[in-house]
Amino acid sequence: MSSELFSQPVVKEIPPKGDDLSAWYTAVCLRAELVSYSPVRGCVVLRPYGFGLWEHLQRELDARFKATGHENAYFPLLIPESLLMKEAQHVEGFAPEVAWVTQGGSEQLTERLAIRPTSEVIIGTMYAKWIESHRDLPILINQWCNVVRWEKATRPFLRTMEFLWQEGHTAHATAAQAREETLRILDVYQDFARNVAALEVYAGVKSESERFPGADETYSIEALMPDGKALQSATSHDLGQNFAKAYDITFADADRTIKHVHTTSWGMSWRMLGAVIMAHGDDRGLRLPPKLAPLEAVIVPIVKSGDERALARGAEVAELLKREGFRVRLDDRDQSPGWKYAEWEIRGVPLRIEIGPRDVDANSVTLVRRDKQKGEEGAKSSVAVEALAAAVREQLAAVQENLLAQSAAFLASHTFAVKEREEFFERCRNRAGMIDIAWCRRPECEAFVKAETAATTRNLRPLEGGEEKCVACGEPARTRAYFAQSY
């Protein structure tokens, strides 16, 4: 058994976010009971509060996949080694990260089985079996599952040996349709990031060296964390005919010729939750976007010198809001209101509803927004009970919007369009944020920048103007690129 589980101290205090983001992050993840370390190296337990976040991510993303014509399915966890070995680049990319099953019961296996690090191989094999004619296309399938990649380090959500994700896998008759699908999903991811996770992101294509093993093109959305490091939050791959050729996925086209299909794959994992935690949180703990929050509001009755009317009113208010479809909890535990405020602030519940004796007298409650700082305008308001449901709806929308606005403002103020070579290298080294340059698109140039500064390209977009030089090396520029250090 690893010592991690037992050496992990109980978190009493959350250190200031600005002092040490990494310490803050780990403390918040544990203290808010999102995760626990487990006795399995590299694996964490997603506790009920953390799983609540994941359930809302799933619900929102799944609805978007279904609205764009995708269906869910489930493919085997274990992949025979010989099957995994068919796509050369893919193998090279994933073999070092594979966990191998070599024994079943008391039996020694003649062929090792890989625990899926991703499922292109097994799904491609099935598509080869299922697809016969152009009438079978497109196939649009998504899978919600666990995958394992052998990792030494453990950072909740960001880097774990086992993680939860979704992986979409589609097959198309033409290259254009596959590219269209790849970009459609990139849009879905960007929409989810903005409108559910309240994160502004850059969407674009990855450079050659950052491409998925076996893909023709990889696209990504990239968020920016408070320490100036980028966090890749989802990827969408145009796999061209690489997997179709390796796994012999063919179809008879309308003209009766046999052709290889064009495939895509795309994924978002619980890493996205890491971005949400890190981007939005503050010194008091989590700040959750309402659309992802397991609880939208918590009700704290203030019972003073035996006056228990606030408790009864709290129960009424909880009932009223539940009937309206809100996710609320009445905190009727014995502890003091102040203690409860701090607890629910750590957990990032978007709204707090305080009910004291004076509120009871006035038939009102006090609404407190988690996204605002104490004393900030609009942080606190008094609302009549009969107007509460409408006020909660409105304020939840305001919290959601404000978190996105803050994220957008942060990204904008930490994106630097740079034209000077020295400034470029310095900003990369200093983790200034997203460093936006005209770039040559040469792997050697990217490798040099990485060696000098630890920054790499995050993603690329077309050049806007006329001829330019690469800011990093002086060769002709072929694209614009965001450079940043990254998670």
Added chain:
Amino acid sequence: MSSELFSQPVVKEIPPKGDDLSAWYTAVCLRAELVSYSPVRGCVVLRPYGFGLWEHLQRELDARFKATGHENAYFPLLIPESLLMKEAQHVEGFAPEVAWVTQGGSEQLTERLAIRPTSEVIIGTMYAKWIESHRDLPILINQWCNVVRWEKATRPFLRTMEFLWQEGHTAHATAAQAREETLRILDVYQDFARNVAALEVYAGVKSESERFPGADETYSIEALMPDGKALQSATSHDLGQNFAKAYDITFADADRTIKHVHTTSWGMSWRMLGAVIMAHGDDRGLRLPPKLAPLEAVIVPIVKSGDERALARGAEVAELLKREGFRVRLDDRDQSPGWKYAEWEIRGVPLRIEIGPRDVDANSVTLVRRDKQKGEEGAKSSVAVEALAAAVREQLAAVQENLLAQSAAFLASHTFAVKEREEFFERCRNRAGMIDIAWCRRPECEAFVKAETAATTRNLRPLEGGEEKCVACGEPARTRAYFAQSY
């Protein structure tokens, strides 16, 4: 690569259900595109139509768990061997079925990791860490996940190496509370079986030899299949303090003494879908209970000699029903109506909505129920378009009810309360159904019956009357028991 994938013939015809249930079952599972065999021994792919069934099972069951106070979480897939070995009975029960990870990347592991066959061990270990005081109890957690048990045989849903399930794990301060939880979940399972899966089942306690390894008591629901074999569809275990002692899960009670908790665990897997398929299907294919069906209704327009009005009307009707929240599909493919009828009958869609030119003229549609045989009263009806949504709602409810009534009638007519020893052994041998006897509860007696007839106890309930003798062996009876051969 297994030859299974490639030797599996494409299913053209479904053999009659009465001739060979096993051949019928496999053919229906493949032909209705619920599953595909995979290149991984013992593993199947759950295809989109099959996954649709699973999604509805999940939704219905998950809502029931949440309504009874449970939360979801996620625990690691891999369990270190030393941890697995702590509860002796549990180890003995599961060790022969474990798939072992022995290599990670290029690294040879110093300790083997088991792929979870079930998660008592890892969850108990976490509970030991989380629980300190009686105020932390009860803990009511459920997990939806995949598990692996090393199996040679493969029967879709019924026996596969990897399967999907939910496993609940709870911890309580007292034995009474743990028992109450165990029985509450048994009720949830029975309610789900009846009111969602439309299966009448017997709920009761398992005999000692059929108990979960490490449990004080195991309860189950048991359905009866058309061949007279029982199918255990879910189990709920009162684990007493066995796991609490093995994994040192203690709490400080109100009186400050340190006590071991009492735990439960309970699970339903995709096996339940196997029961649904086998119990309800007929010679034409699946008959799905509406509450589990991926599609509640399919619309087949009948286009005759260029009159395409039925197609436009079909689209209107589909739109209308979708707006009302029904899961419907318009089948506007090129094939003939007859071909489509057969296809959707194989897939068990509860209602078919036929629209021909005369229906268009009359502003009506023809509703056909999948649960009824052709020509049976009520199988077919004409409904005005403006009354369609109400009629669909009503007929779906009727299909759901009828399938349950048929299941209940089958179970009742194939349950035999037997008093004579010879009749008992004969009915057990002949797979007559559920053979209900007064029983001694002795493992030796059960082992003897099993050796003689292949039947075992399915579950038990209290004796009703006064003193009786065991029908199987003549010793004093202590319980009533259903005996049956089983899947």
